[in-house]
Amino acid sequence: MIKPRLFTPGPTDVPPEVLVEMARPIFHHRTDRFKKMFAGVNDGLKKLLMTGNDVLTLAGSGTAGMEAAIACAVGRGGKVLVANGGKFGDRWVKVARVYGLDVDEVALEWGTALQPETVRERLAGGGYAAVVTCHSETSTATACDLKAIGEVVADTDAILIADCITSAGALPLRTDDWHVDIVGAGSQKAFMLPPGLAFVAVSEKAWKRIDAVDAPGFYLDLKAYRKSAAKDDTPYTPPVSLLRGLAVALETIHAIGIETVWARTALLAKATRAAAEALGLKLLSRQPSDSVTGILYPAGVDDGFRKRLQSKYGCSVAGGQEDLKGKLFRISHMGFVDPLDTIGLIAAVEYTLADLGADVQTGAGVAAAVEVLADWC
Amino acid sequence: MIKPRLFTPGPTDVPPEVLVEMARPIFHHRTDRFKKMFAGVNDGLKKLLMTGNDVLTLAGSGTAGMEAAIACAVGRGGKVLVANGGKFGDRWVKVARVYGLDVDEVALEWGTALQPETVRERLAGGGYAAVVTCHSETSTATACDLKAIGEVVADTDAILIADCITSAGALPLRTDDWHVDIVGAGSQKAFMLPPGLAFVAVSEKAWKRIDAVDAPGFYLDLKAYRKSAAKDDTPYTPPVSLLRGLAVALETIHAIGIETVWARTALLAKATRAAAEALGLKLLSRQPSDSVTGILYPAGVDDGFRKRLQSKYGCSVAGGQEDLKGKLFRISHMGFVDPLDTIGLIAAVEYTLADLGADVQTGAGVAAAVEVLADWC
Numbered sequence: 001m002i003k004p005r006l007f008t009p010g011p012t013d014v015p016p017e018v019l020v021e022m023a024r025p026i027f028h029h030r031t032d033r034f035k036k037m038f039a040g041v042n043d044g045l046k047k048l049l050m051t052g053n054d055v056l057t058l059a060g061s062g063t064a065g066m067e068a069a070i071a072c073a074v075g076r077g078g079k080v081l082v083a084n085g086g087k088f089g090d091r092w093v094k095v096a097r098v099y100g101l102d103v104d105e106v107a108l109e110w111g112t113a114l115q116p117e118t119v120r121e122r123l124a125g126g127g128y129a130a131v132v133t134c135h136s137e138t139s140t141a142t143a144c145d146l147k148a149i150g151e152v153v154a155d156t157d158a159i160l161i162a163d164c165i166t167s168a169g170a171l172p173l174r175t176d177d178w179h180v181d182i183v184g185a186g187s188q189k190a191f192m193l194p195p196g197l198a199f200v201a202v203s204e205k206a207w208k209r210i211d212a213v214d215a216p217g218f219y220l221d222l223k224a225y226r227k228s229a230a231k232d233d234t235p236y237t238p239p240v241s242l243l244r245g246l247a248v249a250l251e252t253i254h255a256i257g258i259e260t261v262w263a264r265t266a267l268l269a270k271a272t273r274a275a276a277e278a279l280g281l282k283l284l285s286r287q288p289s290d291s292v293t294g295i296l297y298p299a300g301v302d303d304g305f306r307k308r309l310q311s312k313y314g315c316s317v318a319g320g321q322e323d324l325k326g327k328l329f330r331i332s333h334m335g336f337v338d339p340l341d342t343i344g345l346i347a348a349v350e351y352t353l354a355d356l357g358a359d360v361q362t363g364a365g366v367a368a369a370v371e372v373l374a375d376w377c
Numbered sequence: 378m379i380k381p382r383l384f385t386p387g388p389t390d391v392p393p394e395v396l397v398e399m400a401r402p403i404f405h406h407r408t409d410r411f412k413k414m415f416a417g418v419n420d421g422l423k424k425l426l427m428t429g430n431d432v433l434t435l436a437g438s439g440t441a442g443m444e445a446a447i448a449c450a451v452g453r454g455g456k457v458l459v460a461n462g463g464k465f466g467d468r469w470v471k472v473a474r475v476y477g478l479d480v481d482e483v484a485l486e487w488g489t490a491l492q493p494e495t496v497r498e499r500l501a502g503g504g505y506a507a508v509v510t511c512h513s514e515t516s517t518a519t520a521c522d523l524k525a526i527g528e529v530v531a532d533t534d535a536i537l538i539a540d541c542i543t544s545a546g547a548l549p550l551r552t553d554d555w556h557v558d559i560v561g562a563g564s565q566k567a568f569m570l571p572p573g574l575a576f577v578a579v580s581e582k583a584w585k586r587i588d589a590v591d592a593p594g595f596y597l598d599l600k601a602y603r604k605s606a607a608k609d610d611t612p613y614t615p616p617v618s619l620l621r622g623l624a625v626a627l628e629t630i631h632a633i634g635i636e637t638v639w640a641r642t643a644l645l646a647k648a649t650r651a652a653a654e655a656l657g658l659k660l661l662s663r664q665p666s667d668s669v670t671g672i673l674y675p676a677g678v679d680d681g682f683r684k685r686l687q688s689k690y691g692c693s694v695a696g697g698q699e700d701l702k703g704k705l706f707r708i709s710h711m712g713f714v715d716p717l718d719t720i721g722l723i724a725a726v727e728y729t730l731a732d733l734g735a736d737v738q739t740g741a742g743v744a745a746a747v748e749v750l751a752d753w754c
Contacts, residue, residue, distance in 0.1 A: 004402065004404070006404070008405045011403045012403075014402065019399075022400060022618065023400035024396070025381065026383065026571050027383070029388070029572075059437050059438050059573055060436050060596065061436050061613035064441075064596045071594070095595045098592070098594060098598075099594075194403050195406075195615060195617060196436055196573045196616030196618075217594055218440070218444050218475045219437065219440050219444045220594070220596065220597075236438035236439075236441075237388070237563070238438075238572060239619070241571035241573075242573060316404075316405050
């Protein structure tokens with residue numbers, strides 16, 4: 001018996017209660033029953049993102065939500081500062097260019113994050129409509145100081161658009177207090193759901209920009225979602241079963257308390273980093289995210305590691321993307337994962353590295369993790 | 378005990394086998410396991426649409442797929458003929474206008490369909506990049522002769538983009554034989570799935586146009602989906618659980634045989650029309666679709682009918698949209714619905730009309746339907 005366990009930074013494991021809810025018979029979306037459920041979901045999303053702003057739900061991947069934000073808030077030729085420190089930063093640069101925006105790209109070494117001082121310096125030039133950054137850049141397992149960046153941007157006419165796809169519900173994120181004008185998130189990360197929903201929280205400052213721009217598309221026009229959301233409705237047919245699951249997932253998260261979830265996520269990340277250090281393994285990131293940890297392979301180990309970890313021990317982790325292919329593996333700490341799962345995974349990582357002949361002391365990582373996680377118990 | 382039954386033209390009832398499949402634990406999408414499943418799904422979609430063309434799957438509502446087709450295949454200023462005979466035709470006009478296309482709108486009386494001769498006459502002017510039409514216009518329960526329109530368009534440089542959201546898997550649709558260059562479909566209709574997936578089948582002729590246009594967006598760029606699909610992959614995180622359900626639904630459909638499914642759908646529609654006639658009720662459509670039947674309320678009955686049908690008999694049907702609000706109800710014949718369901722629904726319709734004091738002879742509709750459906754048994 002090999003029990004499958006997902007430690008990939010999306011999709012993450014879905015709790016059985018959520019799976020069962022999604023298996024319940026479908027019902028129609030133009031009904032009071034749907035409106036009631038959708039209103040509850042919207043309240044839960046606001047609470048999770050700590051915002052009084054509209055939170056819009058789109059049927060699509062997280063990319064759809066981020067594209068809607070960038071394309072609706074900045075008109076053709078508008079100036080945007082975009083942080084590019086990994087695969088997703090690179091994607092937002094591409095999206096901004098497709099829409100003909102004037103892109104001022106901050107090319108970051110992979111594993112480093114956008115610095116607030118950089119934002120201050122660039123914005124001093126004036127004329128920026130928006131700053132786009134990943135809060136947590138999944139590809140490099142790196143998080144920026146979004147609060148500090150928010151403070152800088154709040155003093156300007158620009159809005160802050162943050163890719164929070166692997167931060168919302170995992171890292172501390174206080175949307176309103178931190179002046180994050182647009183938060184983009186996706187269902188398959190800390191929300192403990194299958195992929196298929198994108199969430200977009202929009203501030204008053206951002207709506208002013210959006211209202212001044214002719215939406216370049218139809219399906220991704222945020223104004224249509226705002227208009228429907230005001231009536232607890234959606235402009236196009238919503239994924240009803242995913243929304244049912246979301247209602248249960250949000251209930252679970254809020255029963256625990258979002259700040260407790262953040263603390264758990266941070267502790268799992270801390271334990272994983274301690275284990276890596278004890279095993280003599282190096283992290284890629286110089287500003288590691290607490291939602292995902294990227295560990296470089298030791299000499300002599302390649303991506304066959306992940307195959308073996310999966311086939312022999314049932315644990316799925318992610319590999320490197322683009323230039324990092326075959327150079328690291330990434331472990332998620334988001335959602336439905338607890339200290340015991342993490343200790344088990346670290347043991348499996350040790351076994352697998354030893355199987356492959358790497359020079360690691362089996363048990364050292366587990367011991368280090370167990371020590372950190374003692375705080376939890 | 379009131380058993381809930383969905384007769385709405387999307388979402389339609391989902392078979393328990395599909396619900397259970399979607400409740401299975403999630404797995405990661407960048408794996409051989411996913412690729413194998415996705416390849417199987419793509420084969421099943423091609424077989425269902427009777428095409429050798431690429432069939433692309435997007436995370437989104439059906440609208441997302443249709444928008445991707447229109448926006449990717451026709452560049453700004455390109456001339457398109459768009460049939461507008463209902464809520465969805467009107468939507469495709471809006472989408473075409475958002476992208477700055479030169480829209481030649483065929484304004485149809487609601488309840489009538491685009492005629493092949495009209496297409497021939499308009500296209501004779503030359504210079505058209507595409508013709509956009511609903512195969513089945515859900516809002517008016519009206520179907521066009523897509524085969525005849527395909528023959529007309531095939532003789533020109535234009536491509537045919539068909540909204541087959543309530544026709545694919547329900548009405549006869551032979552994509553390749555009928556020269557339908559782009560078919561747009563959605564998961565929550567005859568595919569017997571919850572909403573959340575859009576399907577887009579694209580011919581070689583259409584790819585030539587798409588390759589010559591700079592995609593105006595990113596998430597809805599069909600070229601990205603083609604590139605990934607060639608490797609049994611998706612460009613953005615796909616809704617894995619919906620795709621698992623789709624695999625089971627397609628297996629079910631192909632075990633029955635798609636032509637048998639078409640025949641069943643047509644027979645249910647015929648029985649419903651016969652029942653309406655026997656009850657002295659009028660259809661809205663002059664060219665009724667076999668996937669959905671739109672019946673006008675008799676004198677003295679308003680949309681309270683639907684509420685009562687649902688609360689007292691458990692049957693959900695759709696109402697009218699836009700100008701038709703409160704004037705008709707619509708019954709779906711798509712997907713997981715059989716003759717016995719339909720007979721039961723007609724009885725409930727009769728009871729409800731009688732409850733509301735309408736002048737109908739209870740039992741007459743059921744008798745007429747039973748007679749038509751005898752062919753099936």
